[in-house]
Amino acid sequence: MKKGQVTIRDIALKLNISISTVSRALRDSPEIKLETRKKVLALAEKLNYTPNVVAQSLRVNKTKTLGIVVPELASHFFASNISGIQDTAYKRGYNVMICQSNENFEQEKSDIRTLISSRVDGLLISLSRETSSFEHLQHLIDREIPFVLFDRIVENLPVSTVTVDDSLGAYNVVQHLLQQGCQKIAFISGPKEMYICKKRIDGYQKALEEAELQHPYNNVQFSDLTNEDIRRITHELLDQEERPDAIFALNDPVAVEVLKVLKAKGLSVPEDIALVGFTNMPFSDALEPSLSTVDQPAYEMGRLAANNLLDQLMNPADFQPKNLVLDTELVIRHSSSKNNAMPKG
Amino acid sequence: MKKGQVTIRDIALKLNISISTVSRALRDSPEIKLETRKKVLALAEKLNYTPNVVAQSLRVNKTKTLGIVVPELASHFFASNISGIQDTAYKRGYNVMICQSNENFEQEKSDIRTLISSRVDGLLISLSRETSSFEHLQHLIDREIPFVLFDRIVENLPVSTVTVDDSLGAYNVVQHLLQQGCQKIAFISGPKEMYICKKRIDGYQKALEEAELQHPYNNVQFSDLTNEDIRRITHELLDQEERPDAIFALNDPVAVEVLKVLKAKGLSVPEDIALVGFTNMPFSDALEPSLSTVDQPAYEMGRLAANNLLDQLMNPADFQPKNLVLDTELVIRHSSSKNNAMPKG
DNA sequence: CTGTTAGCGCTTTCAG
């Protein structure tokens, strides 16, 4: 944003042509004489001309910018989502502006407001852990501002969503644990309202029901996802009469916290208690024991979300919201392999 | 960016006053009658008016947006930097646009170009691992585009920088290892040209020199920071005649890779070989053994960098570049505590 | 193929 910036007017003046001709030449309009175009391009190059995108935006009422709202940046999962979004956006000529809600509902609303007032063309949103009312999203719909929800979504809104099959992912985990001989599998969840919690609980319970255990066991613990709460819950689980022989944690960070408690208590994993996480975060394989988990295609989720949003922006007329659901992959490592057979992870 | 957006013109029309009055009222200009201001504010509220920042930007030739370039987003360290930047920027009325270079020099140049053409008011840059020439930065200086370098910086440019005292941080690590009785401490570095490598090597060597060991040992290995290379180097170190009794890794991810090799080889840490990283990434305390490392105030670095840049933007006239250097903190955990005394980590 | 003109929404002199 410097004073000396050269404009199409400068070019026009030096070339003794009109600014509209310059504008057209720069944009490869077909109705410009080749010779003129070349002259313009050459001079633009020489003068180091860069179009003022602010002026362009104002004129065409489009900023070519997407807004992103994620619960937190310092999470490998969301960072990967964002990478996928960014790469896709750049490839299609868009920039991105990123906000983090810090898992805070008010901040989330404020972020959206900020992005709107920056006139982003569309939004990609992953809801905060606190978010349980959705007027702010309805407001976007009313104002016809296109957006896509990913990972932390809410259902039954007429917008596109991108998720993994959380339910199936959880189902697979429980099946695996059952195969390992676990009978009493507890699930440490996050808040009741969170989409991913609901879905993973569904999968967890479905697998347990299908198993038709002699002594049915169904043990879901809701946490607020703070480390203190995780520790508290873990201790409680260990003190319960029917102590679980496996703990399935909502995600890897939770699993790590559980693991610390188990170790501190002198319990061995997986012999005394098996443990599985969700997300396959970096270094989950470097823990001891290495952590079994569910791999999520984070980058791909971002890519799909961005492409969907951009399709919508390019062609608003015949756009239909899509609910994209990606597959996860169970990654079996030592924290849940009771037999001594070396797991593949 | 929707059609129905209300503008100051709409407000002016309904109130039968001029648009300049509305503009002034909205901006709390002192020369507006209280009554008028109230009327305007009320109607703006009612109509859900949001200023068009694009138009504002064009008019005042400022976007109130900062550009950020980092090597990668999916790194807790840079994500924390960014958090610090963002929080500070928002507090002072600025937005941010983020790009990642993916540790690629060409991408870094392209990112900067993109941000410039988006007319950001200033830039916060952390250089890619490949960057060893700096014309692109000089170009910014020539064009008088304010920017601040952080963490991955280059010296001797007339711009502000924010770093930690890498040299001292490394020095402290080596001192600590010597105290633990280690005599042969190897350092696994990244590329020669990287600022942080140079500084940490300085600290490493200074500490070794001061120690005046009977059998001086100085073993710096340069890597390209890929996991393959780290593994190769680790194996080589173990095969050397004078096998090290401690490995100091450039950062925690490198340390994790080293740790895996050591474990695979059946070596015990720290008894056979002590290990220390740098950065204090999340879950470095959950490794086994828990990883000794150097804590960096990443969020604070971002905060300081942003504040410095914003000071520069607010008051370009009497601005002097500053080189801010923050302290690190040695975090001693089990991977380097040979005595059985419980480390504080 | 090119030029003229209007205007995107806003801020800011300059007049009153």
Place this chain on the structure above:
DNA sequence: CTGAAAGCGCTAACAG
């Protein structure tokens, strides 16, 4: 205290 008018840099009818 308020209004009129110019203009930020660019695009897009419209006219030739």
